[in-house]
Amino acid sequence: MLTTTHKHFKTIIMVATRSLNDKGWVLVGGSGLRLLRVVFLLSLWRMLLPETGEVSGMTRNAVLTYTLIAEVFAGQISVRTGLDGALWRGDIANRFLRPVGIYGQFIAEMLGTGLPNLILFSLPLFCLAPLLGVDPLPESALAGVLFLCSLILGIAIGAAFDFIFASFMVLLEQHVYALTQIRDAVSVLLSGAIIPLALMPWGIGDVLTFLPFASLASAPLRIYTGTGDPVFLIGLQVFWAVVLWPVAHWLWNANRERLVSHGG
């Protein structure tokens, strides 16, 4: 057990440091884009929402905090294990030869990939939030603790999604790029990562709340901002984690034997 944990820890460190090699421009460009995106969204909310009072149960300050925290934890909210890339490049074959489980490998790599951004972008953004006119703190200390639990559950659900999508990629023998694009586009919108579900028109947010996508972003962010019932939201996340992981495991096991890779 300890040896496996050590191996995963080493993987996290290796991937975190590797992702900085020769990627200076990418890191700077990516951070600039994320900063501007959050500035754009904040200005949009300031235009749309009144300074006082609530709209669909959310105050303007709560929405601003929601938006900022969504960007701070963007890497953890939109989980990517890198499985699609491994299928694309063909190096998935090497993963099967390593002396650690396939799920652990990808989850460790995912954590390692997100680490540099968390330290170099998210942490400074969180600290500089007051300069953007946003209170970055959770609604209460308890909300902060429950947010972390909810975030971990969201990551677990996101990783299950990744394996389910990868299984379909193998099953359909389709171009990784096309399916990844569909998955990214749909999940970002339906998860409430950009627009809080409560602020969507026609009441569609009420329906989306029950879908697993909402467990990725909306649930932890609502808990953080104190705009949702933590017991209900975490309960729903536990439900989806319990349902999706067996499905992901079964689909992956059923389809990985079909895998044919010709490299990238």
Next chain:
Amino acid sequence: MKTLRKLIARWRVQAYLDFMWMTRDFRFFFINIVSDIILNLAGVTAVFLLAERFEGIGLWSRDQIIFMLGYAALVRGLLDMGFSYNVLHISRRIGRGQMDHVLVQPQPVWMGLLTEGFMPFSGSWSLLTGIGIWTWAIFQLDAVFPLYWWLMFFCNLASSCAIVLAFSYAWGSLAFWAPVAAEEISSRAVNFMFQLKSFPLDGLSVYVLASMLTVLPVGFVAWYPCRQLLGIAPASLWHTPLVAMGFSLIAWVLFKKGMQHYEQTGSQRYLGFGHRG
């Protein structure tokens, strides 16, 4: 005239190749269509939902916002259709040493780049989505536009595309000097423009807004030209075309400098099979 004939002949060849590629497998064809449509729609949906929920955004009515989103989707669609195969993401070609593929052909570099990325079948779905959104907006606006307006609309649309291209080429030229580090810089630059293209910028502070209209010209992808075209801010309809000319000139100078450097050094990443090392 002779040059135009050559261009059309090359576009025709590309169209044929694209058709053959697209129709080799129905499932592949179908998934490509669906992914392109979803991607282009998703890029504008967030702002649309907000406009619908709040019956407009700031000075913009809901229908004007839809017009802007349609315009933004058209810009993306045109670039997806006309400049695929990493012609838009030029730093990938430069960084991977693949400019040699363009240089060995018996045609000027500009002609190769203008025609090689043409994908009228596999790349048109994004454009069709844009046309759909934009047409819907035009009917919703219920206004009569004079001929001059239509001319300026197409002129501004072409200018917005030119600005995205110029921005990508200006940054992408860095790959001539730093092929590994800057290989993905054009895709980042384009991604930046496409991700932020749908936002109305009215609420931004003066400094951020000024930078969005100068060093990072994302405002010219849709927001600024649509403000002019819809009369939300009466100013000259020639601003966007003039800015496009300015950016194109800067991109041309930088690309030319980069090509001169490339002609002396070549690429250390070029392999026999044309792939990156």
